[in-house]
Amino acid sequence: MxxxxxxxxxxxxxxxxxxxxxxxxxxxxxxxxxxxxxxxxxxxxxxxxxxxxxxxxxxxxxxxxxxxxxxxxxxxxxxxxxxxxxxxxxxxxxxxxxxxxxxxxxxxxxxxxxxxxxxxxxxxxxxxxxxxxxxxxxxxxxxxxxxxxxxxxxxxxxxxxxxxxxxxxxxxxxxxxxxxxxxxxxxxxxxxxxxxxxxxxxxxxxxxxxxxxxxxxxxxxxxFRFSEDRNEKENQKQDTKKEKQVSEVKEIFEEQDVQQGKLHMGYRTYTTYSDEDYFALQVFNGIFGGFSHSKLFMNVREKESLAYYAASRFESHKGAVFVMSGIETANYEKAVKIIKEQHEEIKNGNITDAEFEQTKAMINNQVLETIDHPIGLSEVLYHNVVAGTNRSIEDWMEGIKRVTKEDIVKVAQKVTLDTIFFLKGAGTNGNENV
Amino acid sequence: MGMKTFEQLDETLHYEELENGLKVYVLEKKGFNKTYATFTTHYGSVDNHFKPLGKDEDVKVPDGIAHFLEHKLFEKEQGDVFQDFSKQGASANAFTTFNRTAYLFSTTGDVKKNLTTLIDFVQEPYFTEKTVEKEKGIIGQEIRMYDDNPDWRVYFGLIENMYHHHPVKIDIAGTEKSIAKITKDDLYECYETFYHPSNMILFIVGPVDAEEILNFVKDNQSKKTFKEKAPIERFFEEEPATVAKAEKVIEMTVQTPKCYIGFKEAAPNRKGKELMRHELCVNLLLEMMFGKSSPNYEALYEEGLIDQTFSFDYTEENGFGFSMLGGDTQSPDQFVQRISEMVESFKQEPVSHDAFERARKKKIGAFLRSLNSPEFIANQFTRYAFNEMDLFDVIPVFESLEVRDVEDVLQNHFKKEAMTVCQVRKKKS
CATH class of the missing domain: 3.30.830.10 (Metalloenzyme, LuxS/M16 peptidase-like)
Known part of the structure; x- marks a missing residue:
């Protein structure tokens, strides 16, 4: 057990x-x-x-x-x-x-x-x-x-x-x-x-x-009595080889009456849950924007005071990384530049030992905490059903442990920015009238 | 060391009040991976007028300062404490409410090391003009994020409507203007007054050995010196029972209007068991009147006046208390009218025993469910303790309530003159 x-x-x-x-x-x-x-x-x-x-x-x-x-x-x-x-x-x-x-x-x-x-x-x-x-x-x-x-x-x-x-x-x-x-x-x-x-x-x-x-x-x-003619469909797995190649970054702007601009960026990773380099991608995401010691948090928020939140998350089955940050509309160029730079840093192998070790420790901590909750536990186990794999929680933790800095650099080079969406502010939101 | 066993719940709580006045609680949770610890001061956004420790004159401090202090406590001369936690495999966080500021971590790794970091960083402030200035940009963006959130706006708008003077009506984070005034000296003054161990609770829940943890904390505290503990003097203006404003409409870029109705509690000065009974009674009433199995809920849903976002709650702390109910609705005015009618007609009828029993069962089940969550236990226990209540009394108190208890509350709490409405509506272009 x-x-x-x-x-x-x-x-x-x-x-x-x-x-x-x-x-x-x-x-x-x-x-x-x-x-x-x-x-x-x-x-x-x-x-x-x-x-x-x-x-x-x-x-x-x-x-x-x-x-x-x-x-x-x-x-x-x-x-x-x-x-x-x-x-x-x-x-x-x-x-x-x-x-x-x-x-x-x-x-x-x-x-x-x-x-x-x-x-x-x-x-x-x-x-x-x-x-x-x-x-x-x-x-x-x-x-x-x-x-x-x-x-x-x-x-x-x-x-x-x-x-x-x-x-x-x-x-x-x-x-x-x-x-x-x-x-x-x-x-x-x-x-x-x-x-x-x-x-x-x-x-x-x-x-x-x-x-x-x-x-x-x-x-x-x-x-639970299902009918006799029940005929479950075959599991369809995501094929990362068929994933679209990016030729140029799409930049979309929309304007609304908001106080704060909402910056969202989408990256293709060409890696999903069942792949070998999945664990490296998890660690990549952690270093990029997954935690409060991540490059996005440290640079966009702590160093430049541009935002309250600046984070990335990883969708395991589509194989996408999404970045999100709330910024002043006027700071758009600056924020995008800093975010792109953080990705470049990882691609160039500029990962400190502290970032590397902390991220692994945090991912480990996160999965153990998630399975303390019944829904969290069922979600972690259900990944196997969606991906058609058979990984135990121990396998998962071992996979993270084995990731090297070289693995992260390799996976970072696959990660490609596809689209930037920016919801810009226009004036003030929320006029009170009594 | 004290110990309290709650047999029915299969939980044992260990506790001790240390010499410096700090209250420490440990709840052992076998089988869990995670240990969760909160270090909380009985100090929040409402404590903006007080007599600083050791001074004769009272002061009024800028809005949003408790929350600002919470942010700044993480920064030390040698860097950011967040990083220390994450090096130690823990995730740290903090939050500020109307009357509490909590610092916390959760870890599946080394508990003692992280506990030391938690206690020490909260007990060793380091504020400089430079770091205070830097934070204003970050908190400014936090304030704007909330400004764009219609749920937050309608919630706060409703509280603003209710209160003439009580500082609960001030946004917890303050405004960009109010935080601009905050200096490092202000932060030290608030810190000295409200972060004395005797004003704080440390709660640890997880797969730990309670005695070992208690001794560990005791040892940490015995090496430090603190000022003599002194009662804190806070000042609040007299608050009328009536609402300050009966109605407010906020226009935002939304598609679906939001509407909340609030009932202001006339005498929110209860403590201990009395407060617990009262809170549970109002919550039972709300459940009976508007819970998902009630005829009213069914009617409102059928009439298209509510959807899944509909919710209700009652909260009371020293000096303020209110119930609120609402959510997204296509027809805010009609929603308000129907709710008022339903409350009035509920008050006319005798309370049904069946509905009472069903609501009570539901609430007991919900309480048991929340005990699965270490976060809930630590945060709620602390909130209850600051109001002289014991979280683990909830089930026995529920079981002791009778129909006539809720009948009294029904007539006194849900009064027309205590009612107020706040709406978020689609901005006209």
């Missing part, structure tokens, strides 16, 4: 991952439902996530479903969406109190299991379509969710960067879909799509808590 006691069992319909631990006062269930993101179904799939958490056959309205959850000592249920590489993943998460901490030891676990299975396999349906009322309400919620991106200027700038950078690749698509497509989706059409999802999509269930694997497998068999 390693750091994490992770057992994987393939059952008809889905893979069950059990993690036995006494760390938590709750039991967590995480369902991950994966499919390649595509223009045709992106909006439908987003709407489906909203609809599934709004009612089941037994509890056909949001109010009834929520009451049932409250009665299970405030079990939480939520469905959300994420993009992992060019996949659009629906995550349905449920967390329920461990019975042993409740004064009157109510048997909540089995009920919770049943409820979760119903959310996925027995939704609120009538005559081969989702309930009209639910679909109507959730359409509105989804539209508001899409609109709210515009209101959060950092998220907006990030969305615009992806649209420009991946103009002709599926990764450009927003995980919540397109606002103008929402209204046209009918309840019947959505239900048909749902049927395809439970028939074809890859489904993984993580159960984390003070549980026994054997008991959980029994419960899964009892509650």
């Amino acid at each position: 390693g750091i994490v006691n992770h057992k994987k069992t393939d059952l008809h319909g889905m893979t069950v991952h059990t993690i036995e631990t006494k760390k938590y006062k709750t039991t967590s269930f995480i369902l991950q439902i994966k499919e390649a993101i595509n223009e045709k179904s992106v909006t439908k799939r987003a709407l489906l996530a909203y609809v599934l958490q709004s009612g089941t056959k037994d509890f056909p309205s949001s109010k009834e479903l929520r009451s049932a959850l409250d009665d299970l000592y405030g079990a939480t249920l939520n469905a959300d969406l994420s993009k992992k590489g060019e996949n659009q993943v629906i995550s349905i998460r449920m967390e329920v109190a461990n019975e042993k901490f409740l004064s009157n030891s109510e048997p909540v676990l089995d009920k919770a299991f049943h409820l979760l299975s119903q959310v996925l396999l027995a939704p609120a349906e009538e005559n081969g379509a989702f309930k009209e009322g639910i679909v109507k309400k959730e359409k509105r919620s989804l539209k508001q969710q899409i609109e709210s991106i515009y209101d959060d200027k950092m998220r907006y700038a990030n969305k615009r960067l992806l649209e420009e950078m991946y103009e002709s690749e599926p990764y450009r698509l927003n995980v919540y879909g397109n606002e103008n497509e929402v209204d046209a989706i009918t309840s019947k059409e959505l239900y048909d799509y749902y049927k395809e999802v439970v028939k074809n999509d890859k489904v993984d269930l993580y159960v984390i808590g003070d549980i026994s694997t054997d008991e959980m497998i029994e419960k899964v068999k009892k509650h």
Whole structure:
């Protein structure tokens, strides 16, 4: 047994991952439902996530479903969406109190299991379509969710960067879909799509808590009954060889009434989770802008006082590095120059021993901290499913340990700036009138 | 050394008050990788008028100074303490609230080494004119980042509406103008007054040996000398029970309007168990009235007046308290009208036992869930302790509440004259 006691069992319909631990006062269930993101179904799939958490056959309205959850000592249920590489993943998460901490030891676990299975396999349906009322309400919620991106200027700038950078690749698509497509989706059409999802999509269930694997497998068999004709699609892996080569850097400006300019830069790396040099890229990102000792933080913020935040993050499955910083509009040229210089520094091997060692220590620390949280743990393990790998947490940590400075330089030379998106300020934002 | 066991929760808390007045708490969390430690002073943005330690005259300091001090404490003659932590495999951070400033780290490596760094950097200030000036650019950008955030603007706008005088209405980071005035001497004056060990709590949670950690901290502190502890004198103007402003609209470049409704607590002077009971009661009421399983939530959702961003909360500290509810909405005025009607009609009906029980169960489950998080435990325990409450009393207090407790609170807290509204609307071009 390693750091994490992770057992994987393939059952008809889905893979069950059990993690036995006494760390938590709750039991967590995480369902991950994966499919390649595509223009045709992106909006439908987003709407489906909203609809599934709004009612089941037994509890056909949001109010009834929520009451049932409250009665299970405030079990939480939520469905959300994420993009992992060019996949659009629906995550349905449920967390329920461990019975042993409740004064009157109510048997909540089995009920919770049943409820979760119903959310996925027995939704609120009538005559081969989702309930009209639910679909109507959730359409509105989804539209508001899409609109709210515009209101959060950092998220907006990030969305615009992806649209420009991946103009002709599926990764450009927003995980919540397109606002103008929402209204046209009918309840019947959505239900048909749902049927395809439970028939074809890859489904993984993580159960984390003070549980026994054997008991959980029994419960899964009892509650999760997929249809006989279920036929899971092949896992599609990202092919980095097909990744676009950059001929020239695209620079896009947009103006809005904001106090602070939002600078977002996108780099292609040609490396993803399953590649050998993945670990070197992780360390590269850490040195570049991943931590408060990174080159971006030290130079853009500490040395030049240009920004409060200046950071980079790495998307493991698309193989992209994104830089973001909030700056004065007038400081655009200066900030971009400094950011480019930091990349050059790494390419030229100007990495101090302190940067090198600290970054590795911090990455190690970060992964250990992440797996202290049930959702964090399930996300770390799920990388393997998305990438089609079989790396334990120990393998991962060992991989980071083995990275050399030469490996970082090599990977830094592959990293290529593709697009800069800058949301410029124009005047002042927020006039109060009473 | 003291020890308190919470059998139902399977947790044991070790604690000790040291000679210099510092209170140290250690919670052992077996099975976790991470140790999380917070070193917190009972000093925040509201403490802007006080009598400096050892002086006779009271002073008023520039807005945003507690937060400024938090930033500057990380910088030392030999460099930035952030770097020391990351060399030691820890990530450090800090935050300033209305009445607390917390410094913290988390690590899966050497706890003692990082603990020494944490305690020593907070207890050895180093401020110079040059470094103070440099920070003004960075904090200026932090302020602008918040200025562009409509959620923050509507939240703060609502608090501004509520208060005539209380400094809770001042933005925690201050303004670019107010921080321009801050000098290194101001920082030292605040530091000397509020960073005395007797005004601070050290909380450590993780896979540690409690006794060993306590002795280690004791040893660190015994080598240092501190001034005699003295009570801190803070000054606050008399705050009327009424709201300062009933309504405000802020225009920003947004697509969806945001609207929050607040109820100002008339007598926010509770402490200890009384405060805990009151906080839990208001939160239970909000859950019963507007929780996801309530008829009101269903109606508001159906009418298109709320979406997933809808939330509510009650908070009270010494001198201020308010509940707030709201989120994104397409029709702010209608939203306000419906909420007011719902509150009024809820007040007319007897409180349902079923709804009460369901809300209580939900809250107990949520509390258990939060105990999975070392961050929650350390931060909330400290907040509770500064208000003379014990975090681990939450479940027993929930269990002791009865319907009539919430009925009283319902009539007294949700009053028309205590209500205020703040909206963010789309800027007209």
